[in-house]
Amino acid sequence: MGERIVILTGAGISAESGLGTFRDAGGIWAQYDLEEVATPEGFARDPAKVHAFYNARRENCRSAEPNAAHHALARLQAAHEGTVTLITQNIDDLFARAGAAAIHMHGELMRARCDACGARWPAPLRMAPEDACAQCGARATRPDVVWFGEMPHHLDEIFAALGAADRFVAIGTSGAVQPAGNFVREAAAAGAHTLELNLEPSEASPLFAEARHGPASALVPDWVAQMLGARGGI
Ligand code: NAD
Secondary structure, eight states, X not given: OOOEEEEEEOTHHHHTTTOOXXXXXXXXXXXXXXXXXXXHHXXXXXXXXXXXXXXXXXXXXXXXXXXXXXHHHHHHHHHOSSEEEEXXXXXXXXXXXXXXXXXXXXXXXXXXXXXXTOOEEEOOSSOOTTOOOTTTOOXXXXXXXXXXXXXXXXXXXXXXXXXXXXXXXXXXXXXXXXXXXXXXXXXXXXTOEEEEEESSOOTTGGGSSEEEESOHHHHHHHXXXXXXXXXXXX
C-alpha cells in the first residue's frame, strides 16, 4: 500500500492568488476587528456588518484563481499511489476549482446556511440579514463558515487521518489557530514524518522534523515533483 499523506493548508497557500492572510500588514484582515466580523457574538450584534464583510470576501474570491500550489496538490491527489488527505483552514474555493478535494474544517465562503434549521445551499454573491431560509423561512441565514469560538467541522475524520499518517505536511499556516496548530503533534505522535512549507519560519517550525521556506507557488510544486518523481508522475 502507498504512503498515507496528510496535508494541512492555511491562508498562505492562497496569498499568491490575491487573497490576503491574517498577517499581511495593512491587509484586509488588519482593517477589521476579528471580534466584530468573525465571532457569533459579533454577528448577533451587527449582522449587516458581518454580511458586508463576507460579501466582500466572496467577491474577492470569485475574481481570484487557483495558483501553482493548488494545482500541484490536485496533481498529487490524482497521481499518488497511497492516500492524500487534504485539510484546509481556508474558506475559499480554490482547491475545488483546481480539481482537488479538500476537507474544509473552517467551512466554505461560497456556501450559506440557516442557523434555525441547518439547511445549507450555495451562497448568493450578496447575503443580507433580511434573507429568508428557502427551507424553513427563518431570517437566520449566515455564511457557512466557522467563527472563533465555534467547533471546526470534520474533526473525527481529521484526527483519524492524522493518527494513521505516514507523512504530514503543513503549508502556509502560522500554526496560531487551534486546533489545527496542534495537528503536527498528533501526526508526529503517530510516527509520521513532518514537514513545514511556509514563506518564513513560523512559531510552529520547531515542531516539524523538516522545514522549507519560500513562496508556496514554488515550494509546493517542487515538493510534489519530489513525491511523484520516483515514478515519473509529472
Ligand atoms: P495565518 O494568516 O495565521 O498565517 C499564514 C501563514 O502563511 C504565515 O505563516 C505566512 O508566513 C504564510 N505565508 C504568507 N504568504 C505565503 C506564501 N506566498 N507562501 C507560503 N506561505 C505564505 O493563516 P492560517 O494559519 O491559515 O490561520 C488563520 C485563519 O485565517 C484560518 O482560520 C483561516 O480560516 C483564515 N483565513 C482564510 C483565508 C482564505 O480562505 N484564503 C484568508 C485569510 C484568513
